[in-house]
Amino acid sequence: MRDEQKKYYIATFGCQMNAHDSEKMAGILNSNDYKEVSSPKDADVVILNTCSIREKAEHKFFSELGRIKMLKKKKPGLKIAVAGCIAQQHGEKLFKRASFVDCVIGPQNIYQIFDTIQHTNRFTLTSGGNEAIAETEMPVFRKTDVSALVNIMYGCNNFCSYCIVPHTRGREKSRASKSIINEILGLTQKGYKEVTLLGQNVNSYMSDLDFPELLAEINKIDGISRIRFVTSHPKDLSEKLIKIMKEAEKVCEHLHLPLQSGSTKILGLMNRKYSYEEYALKVELLRKNIPQIAITTDIIAGFPQETDYDHALTVKALKEISFDGIFAFKFSPRKGTAAALMEGRIDMAVGSERLQQILDLQNEITEIKNKELEGTLQELLIEGIDEKDSRLYTGRTRTNKIAAVPKADGIQKGLLLNVLIKKANRHSLDAVLA
Numbered sequence: 254m255r256d257e258q259k260k261y262y263i264a265t266f267g268c269q270m271n272a273h274d275s276e277k278m279a280g281i282l283n284s285n286d287y288k289e290v291s292s293p294k295d296a297d298v299v300i301l302n303t304c305s306i307r308e309k310a311e312h313k314f315f316s317e318l319g320r321i322k323m324l325k326k327k328k329p330g331l332k333i334a335v336a337g338c339i340a341q342q343h344g345e346k347l348f349k350r351a352s353f354v355d356c357v358i359g360p361q362n363i364y365q366i367f368d369t370i371q372h373t374n375r376f377t378l379t380s381g382g383n384e385a386i387a388e389t390e391m392p393v394f395r396k397t398d399v400s401a402l403v404n405i406m407y408g409c410n411n412f413c414s415y416c417i418v419p420h421t422r423g424r425e426k427s428r429a430s431k432s433i434i435n436e437i438l439g440l441t442q443k444g445y446k447e448v449t450l451l452g453q454n455v456n457s458y459m460s461d462l463d464f465p466e467l468l469a470e471i472n473k474i475d476g477i478s479r480i481r482f483v484t485s486h487p488k489d490l491s492e493k494l495i496k497i498m499k500e501a502e503k504v505c506e507h508l509h510l511p512l513q514s515g516s517t518k519i520l521g522l523m524n525r526k527y528s529y530e531e532y533a534l535k536v537e538l539l540r541k542n543i544p545q546i547a548i549t550t551d552i553i554a555g556f557p558q559e560t561d562y563d564h565a566l567t568v569k570a571l572k573e574i575s576f577d578g579i580f581a582f583k584f585s586p587r588k589g590t591a592a593a594l595m596e597g598r599i600d601m602a603v604g605s606e607r608l609q610q611i612l613d614l615q616n617e618i619t620e621i622k623n624k625e626l627e628g629t630l631q632e633l634l635i636e637g638i639d640e641k642d643s644r645l646y647t648g649r650t651r652t653n654k655i656a657a658v659p660k661a662d663g664i665q666k667g668l669l670l671n672v673l674i675k676k677a678n679r680h681s682l683d684a685v686l687a
């Protein structure tokens with residue numbers, strides 16, 4: 254590293270979309286002769302890429318900001334930039350709340366990160382459209398070397414009543430299919446084997462191609478062995494998409510399909526635009542066409558007006574559908590969303606109790622589902638050495654389960670292996686070479 258080369262540090266909070274935004278900001282800064290460092294202490298610029306999906310994520314950011322403030326006291330030349338959803342939400346007000354912050358940049362403006370950090374008291378925000386970002390080719394600095402995240406669209410039009418994302422990331426705009434395919438062709442040249450297509454609602458992707466057509470085109474790319482995508486909205490899960498998932502051999506047998514509640518009344522209040530029965534029918538269709546598919550979901554416990562009966566319907570749904578895994582959270586009111594103004598807020602303790610019940614039940618279900626895999630053959634894509642045990646390699650099955658296999662000659666990152674599942678644990682599988 255040259256002495257005069259500027260150094261940056263990025264702290265990323267939140268979802269895969271934010272993780273990928275950080276990869277893009279890093280790519281832009283690297284191509285402008287900046288260098289990433291692994292500690293904020295060594296940086297000239299610290300970027301906090303924030304998340305405001307839940308209150309907890311926001312608290313985490315503000316406590317990190319406090320630590321960076323202390324660092325700036327010791328190092329007055331340090332530049333601090335706040336990016337991501339909190340930046341978009343609070344905008345210029347962040348300068349008032351934290352006068353030591355130099356720049357604020359919204360998620361729709363990350364392509365302007367280099368220019369933004371050249372200034373102090375600079376806020377770079379856009380509200381509404383994602384046209385500019387969707388049409389801008391950005392260099393990406395990925396730290397992974399087997400599996401890559403690829404944005405196919407930006408923003409969301411759905412306005413689920415609890416969600417801040419449409420307010421912070423603007424309306425949907427899909428990238429041109431040609432640009433996505435060129436990016437993936439470039440990834441194959443670097444040795445990537447798997448792509449995860451990213452969007453707030455990937456199955457409403459629409460350019461010259463719709464989402465199933467885009468999957469079919471990516472499936473033709475030599476060098477890519479696996480295609481994943483996240484997140485899908487149940488209302489947009491079409492028969493055409495299920496058909497492609499079944500036919501395109503590189504599309505993995507895993508779908509993350511957020512249910513949120515088993516009560517149709519609560520789904521209505523959430524503005525999810527489907528009933529529990531419609532959701533269950535789609536799952537049935539998926540399993541009929543792709544019997545080995547793993548389905549995971551998101552659940553919100555304690556949404557306003559959720560009665561014991563509504564909660565019991567969610568518990569029933571978990572038993573009926575038997576998900577491979579869930580992400581469950583307690584309702585967290587987000588300022589600016591419709592749900593934050595709703596009557597019938599659930600007592601915090603009741604929300605916590607319901608959440609715990611959901612998590613306990615799902616743990617049992619996940620264990621049973623994983624046990625069913627014992628003795629089966631699975632294809633594993635090796636991602637690297639196990640972080641906890643250097644005698645093992647870890648990878649993922651096509652159904653997105655983490656499995657570990659003992660080190661052996663010839664096993665290396667990026668290899669597709671057939672393995673036999675010997676033992677199922679709650680969150681991982683132990684395997685041996687088949």
Ligand code: SF4
Pocket residue numbers: 409410411412413416417418419453454486
């Ligand atoms: S689909 Fe709903 S939950 Fe997902 S980002 Fe859009 S508004 Fe938020």
